[in-house]
Amino acid sequence: MSPSTARRYKAFISYSHAADGKLAPALQTGLERFAKPWYRLRALRIFRDKTGLAVTPALWNSIQKALETSEFFILLASPMAAESKWVQQEIEFWLENRSTDQLLIVLTNGTIVWDPQQGDFDWSKTDALPGLLEKKFKAEPNYLDLRWARVDTDLSVRRPRFLDSIAAIAATLRNVPLDDLIGEDVAHYRTTRKLLRLTVVVLLLLTVSALYAAYLANQAKSGVASLESARNAEIEKEKKAKDEEAQKAAAERDARLKLERSIESSKKLAADSGAVLSKDRQLGILLAIEAARINPTSEAESALRQALLKRSPPVILKGPSGLTVENISFSSDGSRVLAVFENGSVRTWTVSSPNESVELKRESILDPQADSTRAMFSADGSIILTVPVEELGNSASTGRERAAARLWKSNTGQLLRELKHEDIQDGIFSPDGKRVVTVGGGDGVRIWSTDTGAVLATLKDHEHSMVCVDFTRDGNQFLTADTFGTVRIRNASDGKTIAEIHEPGGKIITDALFSPDGRWVLTANIEGPLRLWDWRNAPGTGVPTEKSPSGIASLDFSADGKRLVTLGEGSARVWDTLTGRVLFELVYEEPIGSGTFNSDGRWIATTSLDDTTVIWDASNGKQLINLGKYQDLQTVVAFSPDSARIASGTTQGRILLYTCGFCGSLEMLLKVAPTQVTRSLTAEERAHYIGEGQ
Numbered sequence: 001m002s003p004s005t006a007r008r009y010k011a012f013i014s015y016s017h018a019a020d021g022k023l024a025p026a027l028q029t030g031l032e033r034f035a036k037p038w039y040r041l042r043a044l045r046i047f048r049d050k051t052g053l054a055v056t057p058a059l060w061n062s063i064q065k066a067l068e069t070s071e072f073f074i075l076l077a078s079p080m081a082a083e084s085k086w087v088q089q090e091i092e093f094w095l096e097n098r099s100t101d102q103l104l105i106v107l108t109n110g111t112i113v114w115d116p117q118q119g120d121f122d123w124s125k126t127d128a129l130p131g132l133l134e135k136k137f138k139a140e141p142n143y144l145d146l147r148w149a150r151v152d153t154d155l156s157v158r159r160p161r162f163l164d165s166i167a168a169i170a171a172t173l174r175n176v177p178l179d180d181l182i183g184e185d186v187a188h189y190r191t192t193r194k195l196l197r198l199t200v201v202v203l204l205l206l207t208v209s210a211l212y213a214a215y216l217a218n219q220a221k222s223g224v225a226s227l228e229s230a231r232n233a234e235i236e237k238e239k240k241a242k243d244e245e246a247q248k249a250a251a252e253r254d255a256r257l258k259l260e261r262s263i264e265s266s267k268k269l270a271a272d273s274g275a276v277l278s279k280d281r282q283l284g285i286l287l288a289i290e291a292a293r294i295n296p297t298s299e300a301e302s303a304l305r306q307a308l309l310k311r312s313p314p315v316i317l318k319g320p321s322g323l324t325v326e327n328i329s330f331s332s333d334g335s336r337v338l339a340v341f342e343n344g345s346v347r348t349w350t351v352s353s354p355n356e357s358v359e360l361k362r363e364s365i366l367d368p369q370a371d372s373t374r375a376m377f378s379a380d381g382s383i384i385l386t387v388p389v390e391e392l393g394n395s396a397s398t399g400r401e402r403a404a405a406r407l408w409k410s411n412t413g414q415l416l417r418e419l420k421h422e423d424i425q426d427g428i429f430s431p432d433g434k435r436v437v438t439v440g441g442g443d444g445v446r447i448w449s450t451d452t453g454a455v456l457a458t459l460k461d462h463e464h465s466m467v468c469v470d471f472t473r474d475g476n477q478f479l480t481a482d483t484f485g486t487v488r489i490r491n492a493s494d495g496k497t498i499a500e501i502h503e504p505g506g507k508i509i510t511d512a513l514f515s516p517d518g519r520w521v522l523t524a525n526i527e528g529p530l531r532l533w534d535w536r537n538a539p540g541t542g543v544p545t546e547k548s549p550s551g552i553a554s555l556d557f558s559a560d561g562k563r564l565v566t567l568g569e570g571s572a573r574v575w576d577t578l579t580g581r582v583l584f585e586l587v588y589e590e591p592i593g594s595g596t597f598n599s600d601g602r603w604i605a606t607t608s609l610d611d612t613t614v615i616w617d618a619s620n621g622k623q624l625i626n627l628g629k630y631q632d633l634q635t636v637v638a639f640s641p642d643s644a645r646i647a648s649g650t651t652q653g654r655i656l657l658y659t660c661g662f663c664g665s666l667e668m669l670l671k672v673a674p675t676q677v678t679r680s681l682t683a684e685e686r687a688h689y690i691g692e693g694q
Contacts, residue, residue, distance in 0.1 A: 009071070011072040013028060013047065014090045018080055019079075024048055027169075031046050032045070073098070076108050077109075077128040077143070083130075104143075105129075202505065263297055266295035269303075270300045270302065274306065314630070320343070320345060326649070327375070328636050328655060330638060331377045336349065336351065337657070338410075340375050344365055344366045348413075358411065360386060365406065370388035370400065373386055385436060387427040421446055429471075431475040438469070439468070444460035444466070462480065463482070468509070469481075476491070481509045485507050499536070507526065511523070511555075530566065557597070559600050560601055562578065564577055586604070588623070590610040593608060600643070615646070615660070630648075632654060642668065643660060645658065
């Protein structure tokens with residue numbers, strides 16, 4: 001293991017699930033929350049295996065990665081842990097690769113006895129440690145005794161004795177004196193209490209407002225009777241008009257009957273296709289094609305998609321080896337793929353030439369303080385915009401004077417223009433590609449000409465540094481959001497503010513974006529919940545989504561803006577944007593890491609921790625097809641604009657490019673389907689299924 005391996009976790013907890021199934025999660029929660037500032041998700045990141053499964057090669061790889069990226073090893077010592085093959089394998093790996101100086105022992109059951117004369121444990125009396133630790137410590141280790149914590153009431157951070165134990169471990173992990181760390185925890189607790197009181201006051205004010213609104217609604221009921229009377233008159237008028245059109249309807253009867261017969265025939269062929277598909281796939285495809293050609297009913301389309309539902313191996317686009325793919329996107333025509341890697345570099349490929357790529361190197365994109373890149377294609381795919389980003393909370397500098405967004409030719413990687421913007425944090429093309437908007441700290445909001453690189457406008461009306469920018473699909477408005485909860489909706493022509501949104505309590509915003517129809521603005525903050533704002537009609541009131549996970553990894557709107565998929569804490573949920581309620585959760589045996597809708601909102605693609613990409617029906621959350629397991633962990637996924645392809649990024653710098661034969665429009669399906677068969681319907685088949693020749 002390389003010394004330079006990044007420490008993703010502060011500590012790895014190794015324990016027996018049977019012996020310490022309650023203590024281990026309580027210990028993890030306590031360490032992550034102790035002395036935690038209110039604005040952070042956790043104070044320390046602690047790894048704890050939650051499966052309790054037998055050791056298998058696939059699962060051991062993920063455990064090994066966690067061990068490699070952990071700074072400390074916490075052993076919950078007990079006789080059952082000492083006998084556990086899982087615990088023994090984890091300790092053996094740690095001893096082979098790391099020092100016992102970072103191995104902390106917490107005694108939960110049994111006995112540990114040190115023999116000073118032998119300079120080792122007295123193994124005739126010690127039953128809580130595995131024999132692997134014999135002669136591994138230079139001196140008697142100072143272990144923590146938690147044998148008293150055996151019931152649920154013992155495992156609460158509200159119990160002083162357990163809290164003291166958490167503090168002792170946390171002080172070692174953070175290399176901070178115990179008294180200082182306890183003082184820091186008390187200070188954070190007081191701050192949180194103050195914020196809680198403020199939240200209660202805000203909720204009380206909202207409750208009063210809601211009661212007043214209910215009163216106004218009740219007053220409005222008095223006008224319902226007159227409206228109902230007017231409605232009845234309108235219905236009567238419509239009925240009269242229908243009676244007058246009766247003669248015209250008779251002339252149209254024949255056409256309607258013909259249409260009904262075609263619909264009936266289409267549905268029958270669709271049903272026949274489903275019935276024979278498992279036995280004769282080619283016949284199933286041919287019948288589905290005929291059903292769609294006779295009448296493009298939903299049953300015919302469904303049958304054709306089902307017939308084309310087949311897993312195919314991916315085309316591999318190779319990026320820098322060993323680097324995680326953090327983002328993927330397609331050009332608007334689907335001919336090019338863009339990927340951003342964890343070191344900030346960017347690569348593009350032409351789908352027709354997967355072995356050739358254009359690389360934009362990290363050094364040419366990032367300034368010294370930046371640690372990641374955001375990149376996107378222009379509307380016509382000819383230009384790439386890159387933006388160097390300093391992740392929220394990582395800033396240690398007072399300014400990034402050398403920071404700049406850059407425009408590149410997508411087919412050659414040639415640098416076209418630099419758009420210098422001090423402390424830049426985000427940037428975006430306008431939908432027509434003619435302008436670029438960048439946001440950040442010192443230079444506020446800047447609007448640029450894509451063609452010349454000239455600054456068209458500079459706006460400095462945010463009090464705090466901005467973190468994100470987004471355009472409506474029609475390009476008429478764009479938004480800018482700052483870290484302390486303010487979102488400004490602006491005219492795209494001059495940047496003037498036309499509406500403002502304020503996150504309750506001034507919470508730190510991590511993302512803000514428009515829904516595809518431009519009606520809603522979605523805001524995400526570090527604490528949750530997500531909020532949907534009707535910025536035109538009610539900019540002062542945001543609808544919170546129910547059961548929002550506190551850590552949102554990614555999110556995406558459906559094409560019509562009526563649904564939202566969120567990925568966080570290993571789960572994927574689909575929401576109704578009108579109500580903010582969860583419609584359903586995508587149920588999968590492994591945690592889901594990322595996901596996105598296709599262009600018409602019919603499908604959702606997700607990646608999971610079992611190295612697979614799965615496609616789901618977005619209308620009901622049912623799994624359609626698993627595209628298969630690949631050797632690398634898959635991190636991000638994207639549909640091409642026409643849904644004909646799916647790109648999935650991995651932790652090893654590769655992009656898996658799948659063909660999705662059943663994902664496109666009906667017109668596309670009718671082009672793909674004939675390529676999947678080697679014959680036509682025979683005369684006997686046409687007579688049997690369609691009735692021709694009888």
